Amino acid sequence: MNTRATTPGPYTASSDTGSRTSSGTDDSARVWEELVTSALLGTDRRPPTVLAGTTSAGTTEPGRTEPGRTGADPAGAGTTGADLAGALLDAAALHTVRRRAGLRPGPAAPPLEPAPEDPRRPLPEAARRRLDQLLAGRAAPSPAAGRRGAAPDLAELLPQWLTLANERGYKASPAALPALLDAARARTDLRPQALRLAGPRGLWLAGLNPEWRFALRGRGAAGRLPSPEDAQGVRALWDEGLFAERVALLAAVRGADAAAGLALLASTWTAERAEDRLMFLDSLRTGLSDADEEFLEAALADRSRNVRATAAELLAALPASAFAGRMAGRAATCVGLDRTAESPVISVEAPHECDAAMERDGVVPTPPAGRGERSWWLGQLVEAAPLACWIGRFGGRTPEEIVALPVADDWQGELHAAWCRAAVRQRDASWSRALLGAPAVPPATGPGTSSLAERAQLLATLPADERAHWVAAFVAAHGLSEAFQLLGVCAVPWAEPLGAAVIDALDIARDAGSYPWSFSGVMGLAERCLAPEAARHLDSLTALPDEEEDTAPGAGGYWSEAFQRLVATLRLRAAMRAELDGGPQPAGATV
Numbered sequence: 001m002n003t004r005a006t007t008p009g010p011y012t013a014s015s016d017t018g019s020r021t022s023s024g025t026d027d028s029a030r031v032w033e034e035l036v037t038s039a040l041l042g043t044d045r046r047p048p049t050v051l052a053g054t055t056s057a058g059t060t061e062p063g064r065t066e067p068g069r070t071g072a073d074p075a076g077a078g079t080t081g082a083d084l085a086g087a088l089l090d091a092a093a094l095h096t097v098r099r100r101a102g103l104r105p106g107p108a109a110p111p112l113e114p115a116p117e118d119p120r121r122p123l124p125e126a127a128r129r130r131l132d133q134l135l136a137g138r139a140a141p142s143p144a145a146g147r148r149g150a151a152p153d154l155a156e157l158l159p160q161w162l163t164l165a166n167e168r169g170y171k172a173s174p175a176a177l178p179a180l181l182d183a184a185r186a187r188t189d190l191r192p193q194a195l196r197l198a199g200p201r202g203l204w205l206a207g208l209n210p211e212w213r214f215a216l217r218g219r220g221a222a223g224r225l226p227s228p229e230d231a232q233g234v235r236a237l238w239d240e241g242l243f244a245e246r247v248a249l250l251a252a253v254r255g256a257d258a259a260a261g262l263a264l265l266a267s268t269w270t271a272e273r274a275e276d277r278l279m280f281l282d283s284l285r286t287g288l289s290d291a292d293e294e295f296l297e298a299a300l301a302d303r304s305r306n307v308r309a310t311a312a313e314l315l316a317a318l319p320a321s322a323f324a325g326r327m328a329g330r331a332a333t334c335v336g337l338d339r340t341a342e343s344p345v346i347s348v349e350a351p352h353e354c355d356a357a358m359e360r361d362g363v364v365p366t367p368p369a370g371r372g373e374r375s376w377w378l379g380q381l382v383e384a385a386p387l388a389c390w391i392g393r394f395g396g397r398t399p400e401e402i403v404a405l406p407v408a409d410d411w412q413g414e415l416h417a418a419w420c421r422a423a424v425r426q427r428d429a430s431w432s433r434a435l436l437g438a439p440a441v442p443p444a445t446g447p448g449t450s451s452l453a454e455r456a457q458l459l460a461t462l463p464a465d466e467r468a469h470w471v472a473a474f475v476a477a478h479g480l481s482e483a484f485q486l487l488g489v490c491a492v493p494w495a496e497p498l499g500a501a502v503i504d505a506l507d508i509a510r511d512a513g514s515y516p517w518s519f520s521g522v523m524g525l526a527e528r529c530l531a532p533e534a535a536r537h538l539d540s541l542t543a544l545p546d547e548e549e550d551t552a553p554g555a556g557g558y559w560s561e562a563f564q565r566l567v568a569t570l571r572l573r574a575a576m577r578a579e580l581d582g583g584p585q586p587a588g589a590t591v
Contacts, residue, residue, distance in 0.1 A: 028098065035092050043084045050091070112208075116200040120171035126579040127165070128173050134158045135179040150561045152569040156528060158183065160492075160573065162193035164580050172197045177205050181212045191215075217244045225249055228256035238264055243276060250283045258287030262295060274304035281310050288314060293321045300360055312362025312384065317425055319386035326361060331385035332393055334378055335415065338408060346394075348411035350374035351381065375414050382418035387431050399434035417454070424457045432458040439473035456485045464491035472501040480505045480522050487522065493531040502526055503534065507541060510559045523562050530566075532574035538567050 031050045038048040123131065134154050172180055177198055184194035195202060195215055206215035225248060226233030237249050254261030265280050272280065281299060284292055292314070299311035300323070315323035330351075338347040351358075354365040354377050362384070367376035387399070394402050407415055416435065423431040436458050459467050471486045480502070490498060502522070509519055541563040 028095070028102075031091075032095050032099065035088065035095060038088055039092065043088055047084060048088055048091070113204075115204045118171045118199045118201050120169055120199065123165065123170045123173060124579060124582045127170070127576075128176070130576060130579055131161065131165075131172070131176055132179070134161055135176065135183055150564040150568065152565060152572050153527070156524070157569070157572065157576070159190060159193060160528065161576050161580075162190065162197055164577060166193055166196050168580055170197065170580070171199050172202065174201065177202050181206060181209075181215060185212060185214060217248075225252050228253045228260065234264070238268070243279075247279055247283070250280055251286065254283050254286045258289065259291060261287070262292060266295060274302075274307060277302065277304065278306050278310060281307060281314070284314060288317060290318055290320060293318060293323075296321075297323065300362065305364075308360075309362050309364065313425065316384040316386075316422075317427075319388060319426070323361060324384070324386045326357075327381060327384040328386055328389040330358070331381045332389065334381060335390075336393060337395070341408075344405055346405050346407045346411075346415070348378070348407065348409065348415060350378040350411075378411075379414055379418045379421075382415060383421040383425070385422065387419070387422050387426055387428050399431045403434040403437075417451075420451075420454045420458060424461060427461050429461050429463070432461045436470065439470050440477040442478075452482060452485045456489045459486060460489045465495055467491070468495040468498040472496075472498040475501040475505050480509065480519060484521050484525070487525050487529070490529070492529045494529050496531075499530050499534050500537075502530070503537060503541075506563075510541070517558070520562075523566060527566055527569040530570060532570045532577065535567050535570035535574070538563055538570070542567055 034048050034050050038046045122128075134157060137155050180194050180198050181202060184191045184198075191214070198205075198215075203215055206212035225245075226237055228234065234249065234253060238246055241249065250261055250265060253264055261283065265283070269277065269280075277299075284296070296311045296315050300308055300315075302308050302311065312323065315321050316327065318324060334349055334351060336347060338345045351374060354363055354373075358377070358381075359365055363377060363380045365373075365377075367373055390402055391397065391399075394405070397405075403416065403419070406412070419431065420435050422428075423435060436455060459470065462470070468490050471483065471490055474486060475483050475498075483505075487494075487498075487502070493499075494502070503526075506519060506523070506526070542560055544557060544560045
């Protein structure tokens with residue numbers, strides 16, 4: 001016989017018959033409401049009448065009372081407040097069970113899709129424990145930690161650990177994914193590396209928690225971008241996706257196939273909003289080539305001034321473009337050699353107007369506050385002109401020789417600043433070297449620029465080894481007080497002789513009695529950027545030095561503490577690297 005089990009509905013059990021009736025449901029709801037009211041108001045103010053018919057089994061027969069009791073005294077004569085309160089709690093417990101047992105089950109939720117497989121290899125056990133420690137942001141107790149502040153800052157080491165783990169192709173353990181996503185949510189600088197380590201399972205988990213929604217932005221509706229080779233998927237997401245998804249998609253397609261990315265952008269360009277066109281246009285920096293010139297030339301006529309300016313900037317990075325030729329012609333009419341001078345001098349005649357053609361090519365006519373119009377226009381023209389045009393303009397001179405020429409009428413600062421911006425934009429290392437000059441020369445008297453910000457940008461165009469040697473010579477000649485920005489653009493870990501130069505400069509500053517907190521920024525950089533092998537050269541600096549009369553009070557203790565932290569951090573970084581490589585932990589790594 002085939003039978004179907006029925007599920008009891010809420011509040012339907014009847015004590016005397018066990019049948020499910022509408023009146024039983026209503027009575028049970030009434031009983032529960034009265035119990036709640038009495039509990040809220042107090043049994044002394046609102047005695048619950050539903051307790052009057054309580055049987056030995058703890059159930060109430062609706063509408064009945066025990067003999068000898070009246071409705072005026074539902075609890076019975078002589079019942080104390082404590083007895084009544086206890087009876088109320090007993091009845092509430094009973095009805096709670098009845099309410100839960102009588103609930104009808106809701107419709108079953110659809111089962112979750114299983115987490116996708118991640119084929120990458122798992123972390124070694126020591127590295128897995130290290131990640132847990134870094135995510136927790138705490139260091140293990142260590143006798144070597146010394147005074148407060150001498151322990152490594154684990155939060156600052158987490159980005160470096162993530163980079164090392166991703167370089168080695170590891171995946172995070174499933175248990176670490178929630179903490180990893182929480183860390184990425186709190187720190188945007190961690191997100192690219194943290195999400196890469198989390199992998200497809202991290203994205204799957206992020207889809208189950210609204211607080212991790214950031215991980216899905218720009219990755220398609222399912223948290224993953226379609227493959228650039230999936231033409232149908234790319235087209236669907238490009239036509240229907242959210243803005244962030246479309247930006248990420250265009251960047252991915254552009255990175256895989258520059259021509260396909262340009263074609264995708266061009267297919268909807270005229271229908272996009274101005275602010276969206278600006279973001280999409282910026283993606284063309286990846287794989288920029290002469291094949292993009294026609295599209296960028298058309299963008300010079302865009303309705304948005306910001307779009308026109310970005311198109312002009314991109315065209316200026318294409319030395320063979322028609323735009324670059326136009327800018328070179330305009331700049332050449334403004335800057336040249338003064339043929340009447342006894343010795344070579346650069347003469348400058350800034351533009352007298354900003355005509356419509358200049359505006360179309362991205363020249364902004366209105367200068368910012370404090371800038372003259374003519375110098376503002378001149379800087380934009382020189383910045384956009386190909387640097388190669390100046391070689392012929394100045395008779396075949398090299399960039400070093402051109403930069404060394406005097407400039408008439410106090411135009412040198414403006415002209416050299418524009419050349420600096422051009423060298424950075426065009427990634428021209430020869431002009432960057434010329435504008436940087438020799439590192440030992442005082443910045444205020446050397447060629448090119450004295451601005452540390454501009455020098456840092458110029459250094460970024462040089463090869464990593466050359467950059468490290470230049471900054472090392474700068475530190476040796478001028479100390480660390482002006483080197484912070486320059487150190488920030490050097491490749492990590494710092495190549496020699498840069499590391500040795502920084503250590504020597506810190507030692508000199510300590511011995512000179514300098515205020516130690518003035519170098520806290522450089523010390524923090526050293527902890528993250530020095531090669532871990534440098535720790536063996538620092539042990540002698542961790543000792544507490546004798547304080548001289550002319551030193552800042554307590555400076556010696558601070559310097560000792562700072563060097564202890566530096567050594568401990570470098571050894572911890574060496575241990576992290578060894579753990580990820582699966583090798584033995586190096587000596588001295590106690591954190």
